[in-house]
Amino acid sequence: MSRVRAKMFGLISEALSAWAVALFALVAGGLLTAALAFAAHAFYKQQLRQRFELLASERYSRIAERFEDQEQRLDGLRRFFTYSSDILPEEFDGYARPLLHRTQAYSWAPRVEADERDAFERRASTWLGRPYQIRDFDAQGLWQASPSRAFYYPVLYTQATRQHDQPYGLDLRSQPQRQDALDRATTPGSLAVSSPLDMIDVEPAYTRGLLIVAPVFTASAPSGPPAGYVMALLSMRQLIGEGLPTASDDNLVVRILDLSGSQSHETLYDSGNLSAPLPLTSSQLLHLADHHYQLDIRPSEAFLQANRSSAVFTVTLLGGLLSLLLSALLYSLFSQRQRALTLVEQRTAALRVSEQSLRETHNQLRSVLDAATQVAIIATSLRGVISTFNAGAQRMLGYSADEALGHLALEDLVQPDELRQRAHALSLRYGREITAGQAMFAETVQEGAGVPGEWTLVRKDGSHLLANMLVTAVLDEQGLWVGYLAICIDVTERRRVHEALAARDRLLEKLSAEVPGGIYQYRLDADGHSCFPYASAGLLDIYEVDLQLLRQDASKVFERIHPDDLDRVRRSVRESAVRLTPWREEYRVCLPRAGLRWVRGEATPEIGEEGCTLWHGYLTDISDLKRVEEELRALSVTDVLTGIHNRRYFQERLKVELERAQRDDLDLAVIMLDIDHFKCINDQFGHAVGDRVLRSLCQRIGHRLRRTDVFCRLGGEEFMVLCPGSNAEQARKLALELWQGVRGVPVEGVGRVTASFGVAGWRVGEGADALLLRADAGVYAAKQAGRDRVEAELP
The missing domain is CATH 3.30.450.20 (PAS domain)
Structure with a gap:
């Protein structure tokens, strides 16, 4: 023991210099600080990615919503032409002007056969109040009269952000890009978008854009060629850029590519701000009509500036300071222990006196092993005759020490059939004859090489028990093999528990099935x-x-x-x-x-x-x-009698549209109507006829509404039309059309049915209740004035 030096904390020898210990602590603290700084940096990068993905997802949703909004507006304009006939320029302007939100122009181009060209040009000149001619561009880019063709699709009406110098009379079939879009939109309900083209008579910044076309079919010829096309001119710079932050404040760099090109992809939109040197990007597909566009989003310099973090610097600074403090503390502590080392060595001599006591303790330990009552410890000679039989073995097997020592062999305590089977298996394994007495010791070739195995032991009374027995070799001081030591543990109860667990598992499988x-x-x-x-x-x-x-x-x-x-x-x-x-x-x-x-x-x-x-x-x-x-949800928002939306759905949509109008500064209007003398109809003809009147009115009104309009039944004979994107005057014109549609066709068995209409346009800061109250006041005013009329918005 005088040669063994104590180790501080079980690791560091006292013989080391205090400076070495302090240096070791400093290096370890530096490594730990570096690991923490690396973890903080990794966490910061993860936060950057999460924030970027959230911003990119929101930007993609906003752009996709604007694309869908353009398709819905053009589809509404198509339905306007599908369900109307002989539309005048004033009617077209009144319908199309509110749709010019983020759109360069909306146009109408009817189909003109070759033999109808002259009559069409004269009629168009009268409608427009100016000379009109079907024309296209020559090789020098100048206007000229269109050559003779079998039919034409000339621009007749157009509503644009710039009304002067519009391309009236331009034959869409005269230019390959526009002709290609027409050829892809030839079926009812289809939409087609052209490849990128230079638009005519628009602001220079918005010259490059897209043309979306939608075919219009007449009710008399739904399967023939389109009666005309409604079109929308879009500039990606206007459609995407409006309402977004400026380039210097935008956290994202946005670029939209046209994927229709076979060689290269044209950039339709580029936000123009600088991208940050971060390995973050998001690429998704946008769908517009029948084309796909690639949306690439990257973080900008503004994003990097807004998300800088000083966590790495803070962790490094604090870790360095703590490492220095720990080094100083260990230096002081270790110096004190080294000074005490001499005193410890002086007292080591006193410990030698305890050596004899330890030897006596070793002998006592052997007695303790013999006193073990739950474990059987059996030692044998090389021939297997028992030489040690502790109290645990006596208790487990029922033999006394006198009966076992020198009289019994270890193989006498094992079930004979099991011993013979293992001997046979070992004989086949080793390729030589293994006797039953050798079977228990065949795998024990050196100290510690034994493996525990399960054996069936035979008690003195003939009963059996299952034991886990480990047999190892016993060596003397010279390393010679002098016998075997067997340690047995009764595992009968454990086996029973395992079987019970297996039965429980089978029961669990049956129950889970x-x-x-x-x-x-x-x-x-x-x-x-x-x-x-x-x-x-x-x-x-x-x-x-x-x-x-x-x-x-x-x-x-x-x-x-x-x-x-x-x-x-x-x-x-x-x-x-x-x-x-x-x-x-x-x-x-x-x-x-x-x-x-x-x-x-x-x-x-x-x-x-x-x-x-x-x-x-x-x-x-x-x-x-x-x-x-889902079925219950559909039933909860549908009026059972008429099949249109009910009051609950109207209130939900009104709340959504009011929030959108306030957020995006959009127009919003409502139309309320009440069937005149409906109680008299029920009293005179019966409620079944009254229900037929309600269904007939809903069918006529539903055909005249745009796709974006919401038609609901409030209850009884009261109905409401929600008109997103329309002001009070536009809603009044729509109400006049609905009024004519209701009173113009008599109901079978009842005759002409009329209704009173009230119109109200949303005003900034106004709530839903105030808006509906003004529309209801309009209906009341219409009834007071004699019914069967449309009352304009009241002050």
Whole structure:
């Protein structure tokens, strides 16, 4: 012991210099600080990515909404021409002018046959109040009369942000790009967008743009060639740029590419601001009519400036200071211990006196082993004759020490049939004859080489017990093999417990097979790997994935989840793991055989081994429940009698449109109508006829509305039309058309039915109740004035 020097903290020898210990602590602290700084930097990069993905997703949604809005407006203009005849320029201007939000122009080009050209040009000159001619451009880019063709599609009406020098009379078939768009829009309801082209008579900054065309068919010839085309001219700079932050303040760099080019992709829009040197990008597809465009989004310098962090510098500074303080502390502590080393060595001599006591303790330890009553310790000679038989062996086997020592061999305590079977198996294994007495010691070739095995032991009374027995070689001081040592532990009770657990597992499998859905245990390791340690047979129907594969890797489950729900499910799992809160989620799965299904899952998390998280829960198929919920939702917003929307849906849409009008500074108007003398109709003809009158009125009004208008029944004979994007005057014109449509056609069995209309346009700062109150006042004024009329907006 005088040669053994104590070690500080069990690691550092006292012989080391205090300076070396301090330097070691400083280096270790520096390494730890570097690791923390690296982790802080990685966390900062992760935050940057999350913030960028959130901004990119919001920008993509806004641009996609603007594309969809343009398609809806052009489709509304098409329906305006489809359900109307002989539309005058004033009517076209009144309908198209409110649609010019982020759009360069809307136009109408009817089909003109060759033999109708002269009459059409004279009629158009009269309508427009100016000379009109079907024309196109010559090779020098100058206007000229169009050459003779079988038919033409000349621009007749146009409503643009700049009304002077509009291309009236331009034959769309005279230019390849416009002709290509017409050729792709030849079926009812179709839309086509041209390749990028130079627009005529627009502001220089918006010259490059797109042309969207929609065919118009007459009711008399729905399967023939289009009666004309309605068009919209779009400039990506105007459509995308309006309402966005300036280039210096925008956190994103946005670029839109046209994918229609075979050689190269033309850039339709580029925000122009500088991109940040970050490895972040988002590329998604935008859909407009029948074309796809690529949207590329990158972070800008403004994004980088707004998201700078000093966490790495702070961690480095604090870590360095703490490392210095720790080094100084260890230097002081270790210096003091080294001064005490001499005193410790002086007292070491006193410990030698204890050496004899330790030897006596060793002998006592052997007595303690003999006193063990739960473990049988049996020592034998090389021939297997028992030489040591402790109290535990006597208690376990029923023999006294006198009966066993020198009289019994170890093989006498083992069931003979089992011993013969193992001897036969070992003989085949080693290729030579192994006797029954050698079978117990055949695998023990050196100290510590024995492996525990289960043996059936025979008690003195002839009963049997199952024991786990380890047989090892006993060596003397010279390393010679002098015998064997067998340690036996009674495992009869453990075997019974294992069998009970196996029976419980079988019962669990039977019960889980009867439970709707599946019961599972889900494990998420710290490195991100996940699996299902337990999964009942029901999970095979839920995910259609082999259960053996799930016990190794759970990634196949996430591949089955619908892409729109995948991020939400992963996020909820992470939140449940971090907070240890129950996980509950409803999501869709796409299965190879069953198709799209809805799944509901619940689980409770707990901390497992090695830092993993374990969830215990169940999954069940709720597709039928979801289908019933959707049907109930549709019924809750639909008027059963007329089939149009009810009061509840109107109130929801009115709230949404009011928020949009306030946010984007848009127009909004409502039209309220009340059937005149409806109580008399019910009293005179019966409620069945009254119901037919309500349905007939809804059918006539529904055909005259735009796609964006919302038609609802408030109750009884009161109806409401919500007109997003229209002011009070435009709503009044629409109300006049509806009034004519209602009174112009008699109802079978009743005759002419009339209605009183009230109009109200939304005013800045006005709420829903005030807007509806003014529309109701208009209806009341119309009734007071004699009914069967449209009352304009009241002051």
